[in-house]
Amino acid sequence: xxxxxxxxxxxxxxxxxxxxxxxxxxxxxxxxxxxxxxxxxxxxxxxxxxxxxxxxxxxxxxxxxxxxxxxxxxxxxxxxxxxxxxxxxxxxxxxxxxxxxxxxxxxxxxxxxxxxxxxxxxxxxxxxxxxxxxxxxxxxxxxxxxxxxxxxxxxxxxxxxxxxxxxxxxxxxxxxxxxxxxxxxxxxxxxxxxxxxxxxxxxxxxxxxxxxxxxxxxxxxxxxxxxxxxxxxxxxxxxxxxxxxxxxxxxxxxxxxxxxxxxxxxxxxxxxxxxxxxxxxxxxxx
Numbered sequence: 001x002x003x004x005x006x007x008x009x010x011x012x013x014x015x016x017x018x019x020x021x022x023x024x025x026x027x028x029x030x031x032x033x034x035x036x037x038x039x040x041x042x043x044x045x046x047x048x049x050x051x052x053x054x055x056x057x058x059x060x061x062x063x064x065x066x067x068x069x070x071x072x073x074x075x076x077x078x079x080x081x082x083x084x085x086x087x088x089x090x091x092x093x094x095x096x097x098x099x100x101x102x103x104x105x106x107x108x109x110x111x112x113x114x115x116x117x118x119x120x121x122x123x124x125x126x127x128x129x130x131x132x133x134x135x136x137x138x139x140x141x142x143x144x145x146x147x148x149x150x151x152x153x154x155x156x157x158x159x160x161x162x163x164x165x166x167x168x169x170x171x172x173x174x175x176x177x178x179x180x181x182x183x184x185x186x187x188x189x190x191x192x193x194x195x196x197x198x199x200x201x202x203x204x205x206x207x208x209x210x211x212x213x214x215x216x217x218x219x220x221x222x223x224x225x226x227x228x229x230x231x232x233x234x235x236x237x238x239x240x241x242x243x244x245x246x247x248x249x250x251x252x253x254x255x256x257x258x259x260x261x262x263x264x265x266x267x268x269x270x271x272x273x274x275x276x277x278x279x280x281x282x283x284x285x286x
Contacts, residue, residue, distance in 0.1 A: 006148070006149040006150065006151055006152070007151055009149055009151075009152065010149060010151035010152050013080070013152060014155075016032070016080070016081075017080075017081075017083065017084045018084075020032065020081045020084050020085075021084050021085075025081075025082075025085050025088070025094070025238070026237075026238060028081040028082075028084070028085075029077075029078045029081050029082070029237055029238065030237070031081075032077035032078060032080055032081035033074040033075070033077040033078050033081075034074070034077070035077055036073045036074060036076045036077030036080070037070050037073045037074045037077065040072075040073030040076055040077075041069075041073070044281040046069070048280075048281060048283050049069055049072075049280045049281060050065055050069075051285075052280045052282075052283075052284055052285070053065050053068065053069075053275075053280060055206055055208055055284075055285055056206045056271065056272075056275070057275070067276070068275050068276045068280070069280070071276035071277075072276055072277075072278070072279065072280055072281075075124060075234070075276070075277060076279075078125070078234070078237075079124070079125050079127075082125055082127075083127075083156070083159055086127065086131070086159055086163050086164065087162075087163045089128060089131055089163075090131060090135055090163055097238055097239045097240060098128060098132065098239070098240045098241075098242060099235070099239065099240070099241045099242070100132065100241075100242045100243075100244070101241065101242070101243045101244065102242075102243055102244030102245065102246075103136070103244070105228065105244045105245075105246065105247065106133065106136045106138060106244060107136070109138055109188070109228070109247075110136065110137050110138050113186065114186075114225070114226075115139075115183050115186050115187055115188040115189070115223075115225060116188050116189075116225055116226045116227065116228050116247060117188070117189050117191060117216045117219055117220070117225060117226070117227045117228065118133060118140075118188060118189065118190040118191065118227075118228050118229075118230050119190075119191050119192075119193050119216055119227055119228070119229055119230070119263055119266070119267075120190070120191075120192060120193070120194075120229065120230045120231060120232070120267075120270070121192055121193065121194030121267050121270060121271070121278065122192055122194055122195070122278065122279040122282075123231060123232050123233065123270065123274070123277050123278055123279075124232050124233060124234045124240065124274075124277045125232065125234070125240065126192065126232060127160070127164050128232055128240060128242065129190065129230050129231075129232050129242060130142050130164050130165045130190045131163065131164045131165065132242055133165075133188070133190060133230070134164065134165045134166075138188055139167075139186060139187045139188060140165050140167065140187065140188050140189070140190055141165070141167035141168075141169055141178075141179060141182045141183075141187050141188070141189050141190070142160075142164075142165050142167070142168060142169065142189070142190045142191075143169045143170070143171055143175055143176075143179060143189070143190075143191060143192075143215075144160070144168055144169070144170065144171060145170075145171045145195075146170060146171075165190070167182060167187065169182075173199075176215065179215070183219065183223065183225075189219070190230075191213065191215060191216060193212065193213050193216065193263060193264070193267060194267055194271075194278075194282075194284070195282050195284065196210065196211045196212075196282065196283065196284055196285075196286055197211055197212065197213045198211070200212045200213045200214055201214045201256070201257065201260060203257065203260045203261050203264055204261055204264060205264045205267075205268070205284070205285070206268055208285055209285075210264075210284055210285050212260055212264060213260075214256050214260055216259065216260070216263055217255075217256040217257075217259035217260045217263070218256060220250050220254070220259055221254075221256060221259075224252070226247035226248060226249055227247065227248045227250070227259075227263065228244065228245065228246075228247045228248070229244075229245040229248070229263075229266050229270075230242065230243070230244050230245065231243045231245070231270050231273075233273070233274050233277055234277060245266075248262075250262075
């Protein structure tokens with residue numbers, strides 16, 4: 001029964017993507033945003049979203065919660081529509097839609113030929129961050145969790161490997177070992193650190209303990225590498241701004257716990273800046 005449901009989802013998504021390709025980038029975003037603002041709440045419990053919002057903003061008014069939730073679902077729709085145009089963000093067709101603050105940092109990393117850890121979260125069209133790093137000439141690997149829908153997962157994996165970053169590593173113990181191998185060979189790593197992990201450590205996240213990946217901290221301790229925060233925001237319907245922060249150098253005395261806490265604080269600032277552009281559907285504090 002579950003496979004049948006996934007297959008139906010697959011057919012519907014394929015239909016939408018083909019429709020979006022026909023009507024073009026601009027109108028696809030408008031239609032998909034409105035569609036997901038309507039159907040999104042049927043896919044994920046409002047209770048989880050509101051619980052997450054309350055953890056971060058304890059005094060947030062109900063109307064503001066509704067506004068952020070609607071905007072988040074609209075953003076989901078835009079991300080879906082943009083998958084069919086992702087190739088165009090690598091070439092001249094849509095690359096002008098991305099403003100970059102801190103490109104000189106990427107150029108310095110490329111020049112130094114020393115791998116770093118890029119960290120961020122699931123903000124807006126998060127795929128464009130890895131795409132831009134890779135497009136800038138930095139050898140990059142990213143880690144991802146395969147979609148539950150095996151039919152859709154094949155398509156998304158192909159898009160990611162073809163246009164975003166070729167070195168896509170599946171989440172898990174084997175994936176971590178592969179990341180280690182890549183890093184030793186000089187490949188930088190991009191990690192989303194905003195989701196719950198089963199093999200993480202309990203770290204403060206908005207003043208509440210949350211299971212958090214310790215991979216960045218472990219790499220810092222082992223290789224004394226820099227950590228580079230990167231953030232993306234949608235500044236209007238069609239355009240983005242990517243901000244690359246200065247590399248962080250942790251002292252030898254920094255512990256895995258303290259490094260992880262510090263990175264969570266950076267992530268908190270990113271979320272507070274544009275709360276409607278973060279994905280609130282993940283059960284972060286479970």
